[in-house]
Amino acid sequence: MPEAEPAAALRCTLRTVNVLACWVSRVAFARGVPREYELRRHTYAHLKAEGLGAQAAQHVIKKVRDAYTTLHANLRAGNLGKPTSRRRVKAQSKPVAFRPEAAQPYDDRCLSWQYDQQTVSIWTTAGRIKNVRFVCSAGALKTLRDYRKGEADLIERDGVFYLIATCDVPEAEPYEPDGFIGVDLGIVNIATTSTGYQAAGRGLGRHRKRQLALRAKLQKKLTKSAKRRLKERSRRETRHVKNTNHIIAKTIVTEAERTAHGIALEELKGIRRRVRLRKPQRVTLHSWAFAQLADFIVYKAKRAGVPLVHVDPAYTSQMCAECGHVDKRNRVNQGLFICRGCGVVAHADRNGSHNIAARGAAVWNAGRESRVPATP
Template identity: 60%
Template sequence: MRIVVQVKLLPTPEEASALERTLHAANEAANWLSAEAYGQGEQSRKALQSFAYSDLKERGLSAQPALHVLRKVADAYTALRANIRAGNLGTPGSKRRRKAESQPLVFRLDAAQPYDDRCLSWQLDEQTISIWTVSGRMRGVRYVCSERSRRMLAGYRKGESDLVHRNGAWFLIATCEVSEAAQIDPVDFLGVDLGIVNIATTSDGKIHAGRRLNRYRRRQLALRAKLQKKGTKSAKRVLKRQRRKESRKATEANHIISKRIVTVAERTGRGIALEDLKGIRERARLRKPQRVALHSWAFAQLGQFVEYKARRAGIPVLFVDPAYTSRRCAECGHADKANRVSQARFVCRSCGVVAHADRNASRNIRARARELWRRGAESHAPAPA
């Protein structure tokens, strides 16, 4: 399976200037090629290489970077066509879709640029790299990373790495091919109920509360309202910085929770059962104050983190239908809207059992996963890329 490792580069001012000129040159070439591809209606890799390869080299790119620009533009148009087919840009004739179809794709001047082993080499012991730039090959560019990342690079790095310029800092994001463990035959399943008040609740009764993250998001919401009302350039800069900060905080929380869930499942020889919440934002009908919480909820990211961590450990993952899991009694099976007394309290109107609502739902999810597995369902964790 593929995972990525990010390292931070520590270039000198001269090296940083060369890297910046390189990114600008590559993306200016990509914008020129995008306009040509749009005008000629030729957007496949083969077609772009046939009429643009020589021109790209004349723009200061050597052979491999020119090929990477070709592939970047072709892949961007492939992704655009896929989004149009899937309806992600609206229906035919909609404003958003017309805008996407009426002009060539444009790349930011500091957009990431891919590198392969012909134009980038790693000296892992010295923690330096040698990298191609428009000013020539630069050797001995320093980088820093954790010891875990260093071991990952040494043992599993394979394929391309992306040069990224973000917030004034330089990074390389390397691709690593990590071997997977053989999938176990689970003795049971660990049901996981996802939510906003409690990010994740397991059928073992463990609650991963979202109180701290939700408080932080409410503070950020109030801060955004003040900055948007102010509307100055400095306020907009702070808005952009705070958005990234909030995203990183949610990502960190999801990494921690997913690791704990997978660790428990691995230790006890169980699979993991999650709710299939695809499309919930379109289905849910909420009051306006609740919409902000729903759209800030990174449940899809948490599911992805659980999937790839589980696949590395050989743990099967099943996604089950979430319908009525919060209303059905895990003891007797009676389903009734009135069973859900409040957000946290569940009282069965049939057998009288009293339970925490999220724990009850997670037990229903576990039961559905066991039944699916018994019928021969396969793990929904993604296949190796």
């Protein structure tokens, strides 16, 4: 939370380093993206002449080289389409560009923390500025004090400055679980557990539809004010979905920790390529942040020491959790499950979560070390 004068210096610093990063990117692109050492030989003197400190100049060069490394990794993975696609050709035909407010890395030589006073001393193009106040929660401050490691990134977003610090938090030692909680992920119900917890997706669906309608309405106007409003709303839906997923993940992990259970999750990688849907349903599927929710559950479970396993989700929605009978007709509709073998009636997602819990226990037992004493 800098005052007016330090804020102006920080804003000027970000714009200066990113303008110079764009220049370094053009040099790298013209020379075939050389290695960092060779790129430094072509650009370091110019960056120093432009007023950057030694560490800041090194970070600008490294930031550019890392951006090209990421680009090439995405090209190899096919994330930018086929070799002849317009998106891929466009990405390969011009240098990587940096936004004026893009992140700039700071190491301990450029940035020092005073945790008790909650201030930082930070390098800028106008000189080093001391006693710049920062705010965070009490828990975040404790994590920052105990586990901060490596660099921190300075960014500006909507006129507010953020320092994103890297903290290396050790994982808790996992305990021996007394059973597993199965988590069935879905769209109508975001998450359903075998213990009875159910996170409905109705509210999130209404929010997405409303945001979609508002964006379409603003995009038709083509006015400056409409574009400004679109920019303001650009990250609102993302933040709302992320917050919802954090709440769901924390609830599931807390329940598992309280009952000394493990967590069994479905392995849903590649679901967007496997599933065939009608056009009206594709927007719903592709805006479904199931991977983000699964990632939140995984990292929160590691921090709490909760055992977690991934299981094959095949036929979990068609299998009866009571008798094990598998039949496509068992799943009557989205919410109703009636077993053709034993006649049990259950909620479809709840039945699936029990199947996932059973598979989780089987995977855990198969992966445990043998308790049989060694042969003398």
